[in-house]
Amino acid sequence: xxxxxxxxxxxxxxxxxxxxxxxxxxxxxxxxxxxxxxxxxxxxxxxxxxxxxxxxxxxxxxxxxxxxxxxxxxxxxxxxxxxxxxxxxxxxxxxxxxxxxxxxxxxxxxxxxxxxxxxxxxxxxxxxxxxxxxxxxxxxxxxxxxxxxxxxxxxxxxxxxxxxxxxxxxxxxxxxxxxxxxxxxxxxxxxxxxxxxxxxxxxxxxxxxxxxxxxxxxxxxxxxxxxxxxxxxxxxxxxxxxxxxxxxxxxxxxxxxxxxxxxxxxxxxxxxxxxxxxxxxxxxxxxxxxxxxxxxxxxxxxxxxxxxxxxxxxxxxxxxxxxxxxxxxxxxxxxxxxxxxxxxxxxxxxxxxxxxxxxxxxxxxxxxxxxxxxxxxxxxxxxxxxxx
Amino acid sequence: xxxxxxxxxxxxxxxxxxxxxxxxxxxxxxxxxxxxxxxxxxxxxxxxxxxxxxxxxxxxxxxxxxxxxxxxxxxxxxxxxxxxxxxxxxxxxxxxxxxxxxxxxxxxxxxxxxxxxxxxxxxxxxxxxxxxxxxxxxxxxxxxxxxxxxxxxxxxxxxxxxxxxxxxxxxxxxxxxxxxxxxxxxxxxxxxxxxxxxxxxxxxxxxxxxxxxxxxxxxxxxxxxxxxxxxxxxxxxxxxxxxxxxxxxxxxxxxxxxxxxxxxxxxxxxxxxxxxxxxxxxxxxxxxxxxxxxxxxxxxxxxxxxxxxxxxxxxxxxxxxxxxxxxxxxxxxxxxxxxxxxxxxxxxxxxxxxxxxxxxxxxxxxxxxxxxxxxxxxxxxxxxxxxxxxxxxxxxxxxxxxxxxxxxxxxxxxxxxxxxxxxxxxxxxxxxxxxxxxxxxxxxxxxxxxxxxxxxxxxxxxxxxxxxxx
Numbered sequence: 001x002x003x004x005x006x007x008x009x010x011x012x013x014x015x016x017x018x019x020x021x022x023x024x025x026x027x028x029x030x031x032x033x034x035x036x037x038x039x040x041x042x043x044x045x046x047x048x049x050x051x052x053x054x055x056x057x058x059x060x061x062x063x064x065x066x067x068x069x070x071x072x073x074x075x076x077x078x079x080x081x082x083x084x085x086x087x088x089x090x091x092x093x094x095x096x097x098x099x100x101x102x103x104x105x106x107x108x109x110x111x112x113x114x115x116x117x118x119x120x121x122x123x124x125x126x127x128x129x130x131x132x133x134x135x136x137x138x139x140x141x142x143x144x145x146x147x148x149x150x151x152x153x154x155x156x157x158x159x160x161x162x163x164x165x166x167x168x169x170x171x172x173x174x175x176x177x178x179x180x181x182x183x184x185x186x187x188x189x190x191x192x193x194x195x196x197x198x199x200x201x202x203x204x205x206x207x208x209x210x211x212x213x214x215x216x217x218x219x220x221x222x223x224x225x226x227x228x229x230x231x232x233x234x235x236x237x238x239x240x241x242x243x244x245x246x247x248x249x250x251x252x253x254x255x256x257x258x259x260x261x262x263x264x265x266x267x268x269x270x271x272x273x274x275x276x277x278x279x280x281x282x283x284x285x286x287x288x289x290x291x292x293x294x295x296x297x298x299x300x301x302x303x304x305x306x307x308x309x310x311x312x313x314x315x316x317x318x319x320x321x322x323x324x325x326x327x328x329x330x331x332x333x334x335x336x337x338x339x340x341x342x343x344x345x346x347x348x349x350x351x352x353x354x355x356x357x358x359x360x361x362x363x364x365x366x367x368x369x370x371x372x373x374x375x376x377x378x379x380x381x382x383x384x385x386x387x388x
Numbered sequence: 389x390x391x392x393x394x395x396x397x398x399x400x401x402x403x404x405x406x407x408x409x410x411x412x413x414x415x416x417x418x419x420x421x422x423x424x425x426x427x428x429x430x431x432x433x434x435x436x437x438x439x440x441x442x443x444x445x446x447x448x449x450x451x452x453x454x455x456x457x458x459x460x461x462x463x464x465x466x467x468x469x470x471x472x473x474x475x476x477x478x479x480x481x482x483x484x485x486x487x488x489x490x491x492x493x494x495x496x497x498x499x500x501x502x503x504x505x506x507x508x509x510x511x512x513x514x515x516x517x518x519x520x521x522x523x524x525x526x527x528x529x530x531x532x533x534x535x536x537x538x539x540x541x542x543x544x545x546x547x548x549x550x551x552x553x554x555x556x557x558x559x560x561x562x563x564x565x566x567x568x569x570x571x572x573x574x575x576x577x578x579x580x581x582x583x584x585x586x587x588x589x590x591x592x593x594x595x596x597x598x599x600x601x602x603x604x605x606x607x608x609x610x611x612x613x614x615x616x617x618x619x620x621x622x623x624x625x626x627x628x629x630x631x632x633x634x635x636x637x638x639x640x641x642x643x644x645x646x647x648x649x650x651x652x653x654x655x656x657x658x659x660x661x662x663x664x665x666x667x668x669x670x671x672x673x674x675x676x677x678x679x680x681x682x683x684x685x686x687x688x689x690x691x692x693x694x695x696x697x698x699x700x701x702x703x704x705x706x707x708x709x710x711x712x713x714x715x716x717x718x719x720x721x722x723x724x725x726x727x728x729x730x731x732x733x734x735x736x737x738x739x740x741x742x743x744x745x746x747x748x749x750x751x752x753x754x755x756x757x758x759x760x761x762x763x764x765x766x767x768x769x770x771x772x773x774x775x776x777x778x779x780x781x782x783x784x785x786x787x788x789x790x791x792x793x794x795x796x797x798x799x800x801x802x803x804x805x806x807x808x809x810x811x812x813x814x815x816x817x818x819x820x821x822x823x824x825x826x827x828x829x830x831x832x833x834x835x836x837x838x839x840x841x842x843x844x845x846x847x848x849x850x851x852x853x854x855x856x857x858x
Binding site for chain 1: 729754756757758786788790792793801805810811812821826827846
């Protein structure tokens with residue numbers, strides 16, 4: 001079998017902008033802020049960077065390597081834009097990891113950005129379908145199809161879903177970089193206007209702007225920089241792609257996402273994890289919608305299939321619970337600037353592992369998991385980071 | 389004998405009370421209600437519905453001609469019947485033709501179909517007539533007009549109503565008209581039309597036919613007479629020597645004046661009730677008049693299986709307001725976001741999108757949609773066999789999307805498992821969104837989706853079943 005990526009790549013610095021409706025900033029501002037924060041955290045300068053990857057989904061945010069090279073004036077070096085739906089940022093990270101593991105570069109930059117609000121705040125901007133008459137579908141509608149099916153299969157209801165936004169808003173209220181820093185109640189969730197039934201406003205993450213960045217290196221080099229021995233190690237890095245058209249696939253059951261199931265399986269194998277519920281200390285998972293977080297918990301094997309509703313209701317996923325999920329507040333509180341989200345999650349996991357998550361620090365911090373799910377449950381990226 | 393082998397009809401689900409119209413303008417209102425094509429319907433989509441109704445339980449590959457009749461064809465240049473033929477999955481080696489520009493076009497198409505069958509150039513010709521006319525706001529026409537469609541299969545086999553004789557006249561008379569760029573139907577002096585246009589024309593064709601065939605009015609079971617309004621047709625019938633109980637109800641009260649399809653729709657309503665041996669006289673109007681004399685055969689009983697106009701009249705939903713009507717019929721319009729489309733992809737995918745074919749994998753047997761090269765389930769390459777999909781199924785899951793581009797919001801979007809296999813993702817129309825549930829049965833309906841790339845993009849949607857199972 002091929003060699004695992006485990007322990008061959010180190011995160012030596014991270015940076016992240018405030019997320020939100022950043023009307024006064026453009027993608028250049030966001031990238032420069034996040035990347036220079038990461039440089040400072042790592043203790044490197046731009047001259048140390050040998051190659052770079054940027055995760056961006058929308059062409060209007062930026063296309064090609066110049067979308068990163070121009071803001072940073074990072075010229076004459078390999079620089080690649082990665083697009084893979086909502087996993088764009090984490091897939092950029094995966095590609096950057098491989099370059100280090102391959103020994104091709106010593107120090108590389110990976111970042112993600114999205115500038116969505118320039119296109120308006122009514123949901124995600126249309127990408128234009130290649131298939132004109134069969135109809136596009138909004139992001140909330142894609143996942144509402146799963147919620148409706150789970151309601152029908154398991155007897156879940158809107159109250160089942162409401163545990164997720166209430167918990168995540170509780171967490172996000174303590175995070176200085178979150179878009180929304182306000183606690184909400186179950187009644188707020190249940191009484192909110194409908195976006196794509198059965199998902200209401202608080203079941204959906206918001207449209208936001210933001211950027212995040214990481215500097216990666218080899219473990220033996222990382223310890224010579226800022227955090228000395230307190231760098232973070234990549235334990236696993238998996239990507240799985242399933243259909244972008246589940247609504248046409250006869251066997252798609254809409255009670256889980258095979259992309260997550262497969263990426264998780266691969267990641268656990270790479271990291272040598274046999275009991276994720278016990279071994280994973282905490283996780284940042286893709287809570288684009290309340291139903292998604294519940295199904296993620298099942299698909300990531302934090303609980304058994306069909307038990308996700310009870311699992312989130314039990315308090316197990318609270319910051320002080322058995323397996324804290326989205327201690328940052330998640331996409332619910334940060335919004336979802338697509339290309340930035342994966343890198344922001346890795347920023348969060350790194351900070352938690354290093355014990356630097358002031359105000360929202362989890363207790364157990366050995367292994368942290370980050371998870372992105374993009375498209376209608378099509379593309380999943382799972383990364384596991386651990387303490388050195 | 390050449391005649392009608394099967395019939396079908398379509399009345400849109402939406403109705404507008406004439407009182408709503410009168411009240412909106414502060415003018416007197418006529419009694420009853422009018423059928424209104426929804427915002428995603430037009431004369432083409434309604435013709436497809438009528439055609440599906442007519443061809444239910446009939447092998448569509450046996451149809452070797454399609455004639456479409458309308459004064460409201462969606463295109464000024466481009467045939468409508470060719471689109472209908474694709475949606476009905478008719479063969480390619482058939483004749484399609486559009487009969488347009490006159491309210492008489494429906495019977496003209498019917499005559500032409502009879503001639504084609506008689507001449508032996510075709511065995512089964514489908515005639516579909518459909519209209520979606522707009523009366524100018526605040527006029528009597530606005531209240532009177534309704535939308536609908538009809539389909540008749542003309543053949544010399546298994547004929548349920550034989551066409552014994554026909555008689556046509558042509559007359560240069562500017563009755564109702566619309567110029568190339570007019571939205572609303574214009575009418576010259578209504579009294580002049582009633583006296584010199586309508587009354588004289590229909591009387592001339594009807595009496596000419598009866599005289600030639602030596603048929604007395606009293607031996608005609610039903611007079612199926614085009615009715616431009618609720619009164620004048622009665623006067624004509626009386627002058628021709630018919631009793632009022634011989635007159636077929638022109639459906640003005642429940643449907644409205646549907647224009648081109650009107651007298652053929654009421655022919656279908658008559659056939660729903662007819663007994664073998666009944667004689668029917670059909671008389672149309674428009675720049676002249678066509679009269680057709682028919683005799684009902686014992687095969688008419690076989691057609692009484694829920695086809696026709698009555699079940700559609702009974703299946704209805706009231707439009708809540710006149711304002712809604714003006715929005716649905718594009719009388720008032722907002723800005724619409726441009727939608728990306730392409731005539732190229734529309735052409736390339738026509739078999740799956742218009743004819744509604746999926747593919748069955750010869751390796752694993754799974755029926756799937758859209759048609760791919762590699763099997764969705766087992767990964768076999770190029771083992772696909774094209775299969776016509778069923779136009780009914782059950783809801784697997786759904787959402788009501790408020791972020792969709794459409795009207796009205798929310799747009800219900802369904803994952804549907806089609807009967808017999810194949811899974812498809814469709815919008816739902818003509819429904820009450822709050823009543824949709826997992827497992828409910830749906831049927832497919834052909835609709836106008838949008839005008840991306842400057843042409844009408846048609847496709848299928850789902851709707852709750854409109855007719856009770858026969």
